[in-house]
Amino acid sequence: MDLQLSEKRVLVTGGTRGIGRAIVEAFLDEGATVGYCARDADAVTTTQEGLRGRGPATGSVVDVGDAEALAAWVDACAQAMGGIDVVVANVSALAIPDTEENWQRSLNVDVMHTVRLVRAAMPHLERSDAASIIAISSVSGRESDFASGPYGTAKTAIVGYIHGLAFQLADKGIRANTVSPGNTYFEGGVWASIETGDPALFEMAVGLNPTGHMGTPAEVAAPVVFLASPVASRISGTNLVVDGALTRGIQL
Template sequence: MDLQLAGKTALVTGGTKGIGRAIVEGLVAEGAKVAFCARTDADVKAAEETLREAGHDVAGTAVDVADGSAVRAWVEASAERFGGIDIVVANVSALAIGPGEANWRASFEVDLMHTVHMVEAALPHLERSDAASIIAVSSVSGREIDFADGSYGVMKAALVHYVSGLAYDLAPKGIRANAVSPGNVYFEGGVWHNVEQNNRELFDHALGLNPTDRMGTPEETAYAVVMLASPRASRISGTNLVVDGALTRGVQL
């Protein structure tokens, strides 16, 4: 099925590794142009080179998304580079799990406010698009209480609320907004790979909760994002798409 993304321009934060990298690869595979950012310049350059060598139209930039001014500048530069913006994917998380004011501040500034800054900067460009879509990557930790309650879970829940409000407010302008909430996602160098190496008890406990007997892959979450970004999903807005292999058992009514 043609997802009608060819020629569209997407912005993706945290686009060099894990879910973010898989989202970038999923979008460019459908013919989209992608501006992505991440914090580490070397990782950005390596990802950009690999993607360009594969024939994709991408632009990578090193950005600290906790800096609102830097996020806004990146959005504007990307819009100028590609001639507009059609899709915004806010993917970066501080992954600040545990007690303490520092974790609360990091979760607020990175998980929530980077999304707000990105969306607000992109809105004038999205309003000119005929297929505008906003997607925030949340987490099942925002849907139920688990080991990541506290700052991480609270801000992930706030993202879903924020996106739901955007969907309602922006519907008259033809701009859709959705959240994607993955469960445990495993990839080399990722959070669960690190937990596996350093806290085997927690890893085994988390793995045991998965009824599929495995954790998810970045590509499985990326598929949900790319599908929601597609103009074919024109009637889907204001939803929180859970991608967890039936890990969570709450009923969404």
């Protein structure tokens, strides 16, 4: 299936590892031009080298918790690419323990970076004929689990925010959707850390998966790219759960 993403201009926050990196790669494979960012300069350099020859991608060092830096990055990318068609808010502080600091970090990084990314990109999205907003939430935003608290609450807020955007922007032809992954395993990720640091929790989490295993970043990236594409032109305001039947609640 041709997703009609050739030469579409895409921004992805947190694009150097895990789900974010897989999303960048998937868009490039569909012929899109991608700007991505991360806080770690070495990670951006390494990713840029790894993407060489895959397609037009430009990495930048940006702390998405810095409102001015995030807005400046969006404007610079729009100028360099000649506009913006798709934004993907992927970064999370992964601030799980219930502390005052983690509440602040989750709200500033997970929630407000999503809001600020949309605000900064909006003038450019309004000029696109295929405008799409995607935010990465989590199954922890859909049901209570060990990550309830700062992380889970922030992820719930993201789903609500994006659903409201879909309603508010429909008459402008701008779509907004959320993707909520279940536990996703990759080297250097949170579950790889838990596997060695808390084997009992890791074993319990794997056991909850009806498939018998966790997902991969690529398995999350594929539905993200589909939802963002013009092929999904009638889908807006949805929260697509990508969890291998992990969650038990019926989504009505």
